[in-house]
Amino acid sequence: MLKTILAREAVKYIESGMTVGLGSGTTAREFVKALAEFGPRDVVLVATSIDSELLAIEVGLGDRLRPLWAVETIDIAVDGADEATRDKVLLKGRGGALLREKIVDYLARRFVVLVEEYKVVQYIPTRNPIPIEVVPWAWRHVAKAIKDRYGGVAKLRQDGGKLGPVVTDNGNYIIDWEPSAPIQPSLEDELKLIPGVVETGIFSKRRDAIVIVARENSSVYTF
Numbered sequence: 001m002l003k004t005i006l007a008r009e010a011v012k013y014i015e016s017g018m019t020v021g022l023g024s025g026t027t028a029r030e031f032v033k034a035l036a037e038f039g040p041r042d043v044v045l046v047a048t049s050i051d052s053e054l055l056a057i058e059v060g061l062g063d064r065l066r067p068l069w070a071v072e073t074i075d076i077a078v079d080g081a082d083e084a085t086r087d088k089v090l091l092k093g094r095g096g097a098l099l100r101e102k103i104v105d106y107l108a109r110r111f112v113v114l115v116e117e118y119k120v121v122q123y124i125p126t127r128n129p130i131p132i133e134v135v136p137w138a139w140r141h142v143a144k145a146i147k148d149r150y151g152g153v154a155k156l157r158q159d160g161g162k163l164g165p166v167v168t169d170n171g172n173y174i175i176d177w178e179p180s181a182p183i184q185p186s187l188e189d190e191l192k193l194i195p196g197v198v199e200t201g202i203f204s205k206r207r208d209a210i211v212i213v214a215r216e217n218s219s220v221y222t223f
């Protein structure tokens with residue numbers, strides 16, 4: 001499975017004594033499993049979602065977990081992405097964990113991104129909406145401000161597991177915005193000027209990221 005191949009490649013970057021940011025999503029889940037199986041034991045882990053936290057406990061790494069406020073630095077963060085351009089602008093957030101992911105991914109000294117090759121795109125967004133985490137109380141007016149300023153379609157993300165909107169690990173809602181054209185990375189900052197916007201799924205500030213890509217034939221390359 002390509003995600004497993006990517007995960008095992010990422011474990012090679014993990015050294016004894018490191019503080020490691022655990023991303024969220026199906027690829028990041030494979031990394032947590034690979035870390036438990038092949039990684040050094042004496043690491044400190046900071047999870048970016050309840051999902052990653054629960055998995056770390058499930059695979060026997062629960063005693064290594066710390067909340068972000070309990071660590072001085074993060075040596076390396078390993079995460080997936082929904083889309084990635086060759087100049088390392090990422091689209092993330094389909095898993096709804098974008099806020100804590102961005103905090104950890106931007107804080108980390110090194111940032112490793114794991115994607116299958118179909119996720120490497122010319123521009124973002126190519127096939128996914130842009131997730132925007134918002135204060136629940138303001139969601140309707142944030143959606144209207146986005147549409148009025150930038151066009152496209154902005155929808156409140158509904159929860160597949162219960163009636164009503166998705167509520168993030170931080171108690172917020174997510175608006176999925178489908179712009180009518182590819183966006184400029186500068187929108188990452190512009191969108192946050194709208195009162196009520198907490199964070200966006202545009203990750204354009206880690207151009208130093210190490211992006212590990214898995215081809216269909218299971219070979220990997222890095223850029």
Ligand code: DER
Binds near residue numbers: 027096
């Ligand atoms: O939601 C997220 O930000 C995830 O990291 C997502 O971008 C990648 O999830 P996947 O590994 O399940 O495709």
